[in-house]
Amino acid sequence: MNSITSTRPRPEDTIDYITVSDPVIHAEGINKFTSYRVDCRPPNTYGIQDSTNGNTNDAPDLFLQNNQSLYSSVLRRYSDFLWLYDRLHKERAGAIVPHLPEKQAVGKFSPEFVEERRRALERFLRRVVIHPELFDANCLLTFLRADDVTFQHAKNVSQQVDSSNGGNFDGSASLGGAGAFNLTPKNASGIKKWFSEAKTTFSGDLVTSPDDDLFDEIERYIEALAIQMKRVSSQATGMVRKSKELANGMFEFGLAFHQLGQSEGEALGKKLELMGGTADTLSAMASSHADQEWKKLDEPFKDYLKTIQAVKLALARRHDKRVSYTALLHEIQTREGNLHRLRMTPGSEGKAYSTEMSLQRYQASAEVAREEYAECSQRVLREVDRFKREKAEEMKLVVLEFIMLEISVNREMEKVWGELVPKLEEGSAENFSGRENATGNSMWQQQQQQPQNQPTMVNMPPSQPPPPVPTMPSQPMYSNVPAPSVSESLMESSIQYRDNNLPGLGL
DSSP states (O other), X not given: XXXXXXXXOOGGGGOTTEEEEEEEEEEETTEEEEEEEEEEOOOSSSSSOOTTTOOOOSSOOHHHHHXXXXXXXXXXXXXXXXXXXXXXXXXXXXXXXXXXXXXXXXXXXXXXXXXXXXXXXHHHHHHHHTOTTTTTOHHHHHHHHOOHHHHHHHHHHHHHHHHHHSOOBOGGGGTTSSOOBOSOOSXXXXXXXXXXXXXXXXXXXXXXXXXXXXXXXXXXXXXXXXHHHHHHHHHHHHHXXXXXXXHHHHHHHHHHHHHHHHHSOHHHHHHHHHHHHHHHHHXXXXXXXXXXXXXXXXXXXXXXXXXXXXXXXXXXXXXXXXXXXXXXXXXXXXXXXXXXXXXXXXXXXXXXXXXXXXXXXXXXXXXXXXXXXXXXXXXXXHHHHHHHHHHHXXXXXXXXXXXXXXXXXXXXXXXXXXXHHHXXXXXXXXXXXXXXXXXXXXXXXXXXXXXXXXXXXXXXXXXXXXXXXXXXXXXXXXXXXXXOOHHHXXXXXXXXXXXXXXXXXXX
């Protein structure tokens, strides 16, 4: 069973120096939350075999190369992880950011949920650390090493910047899964920018690039992949559910045989109880099999669906950059027209100067937006290419692990059934020969007890010979009369004539 229960290590499992532990529930008035201890303890040497676990780093750890002396231990809550998630989308727009565990309104302080969230947060943080586009983000270093005061200051500053920029990505819009623009900007400039981008989005007149067809193809591919993966994930969930039902059915089956064996006696009852014990063993194996199917098939598919959602979000961030750049270009065109009109109007030199300064600021912003749009587009292309490569490798390993699991489980079950067969057949031949001898002796005794006057094969009188069968006289043969054919003889023998000499039948 060791081959069944073994689990393939994931890439993030190698980053064991990043841990999320010691969840503590705090109750401050009506505000109740859970804090987690986040530790970063890099090994002393990089790339050298560790004497404690005997492992070496095959792939280069870029985070560890740049932060070998980063030792930190901080307390963070779920909202802090959500801040990191949002900031990663802003600082590295177009990257496939690992997904966060979803929010939960009911039962979020139960021990089971707290432990499950702790593992999910640790997996999220480790995936960010090994991400080739996110490992050196400033927000990540702030999250890992800043004390409480510094971290709170960084959160306030980022919130002010987002409010001044207007369009604010909010990862909590879909419980840590997808993002959206914040529709309530905090100042007039933010409202104006949001209105301009909304008008550009509704008009559909967006700036074009040579890669638009490629991105359209990527979006169609991701949409089709999401549909198919949802179907596969649903079938995997149903198969796990049926495996659990099979385990429960085998348990009930074994219980019924146990009760039947207790009602019977001696040899038959023991064999029925053996059948019940085997069914109990198979029930435990089927239950363990269902758990392993969930870990090796159902859970990876659900995690993969969330990764597909992260790809969609990366494409949406590129679209946002495209809308922002297009909106700035439209504003520049509008101000250029206003500036030309003011210059042609006598006495409007002051307004013309103000409009020209505003135009220069918009041109500078448009140049920054153009660079961000191009950088985001290139990042999305790199990420989609990496996603496809890792998807192919991950799917192959998941399918192979599932096949090996099914083969191993079926062999174990076949072995259990095979061990039961000789136990059930034990003593069957002796019992059959004993019953045969007892039957022969009783028949001989019954023959000896039969009365003498009863006819038997010995004293039965000889049978009388059967009466002779009368033969019909042969038909005379004539030389000039042909012999009757077979069909004529049959017809003659089948016809019977009535005797005219019978009384009362004459005319």
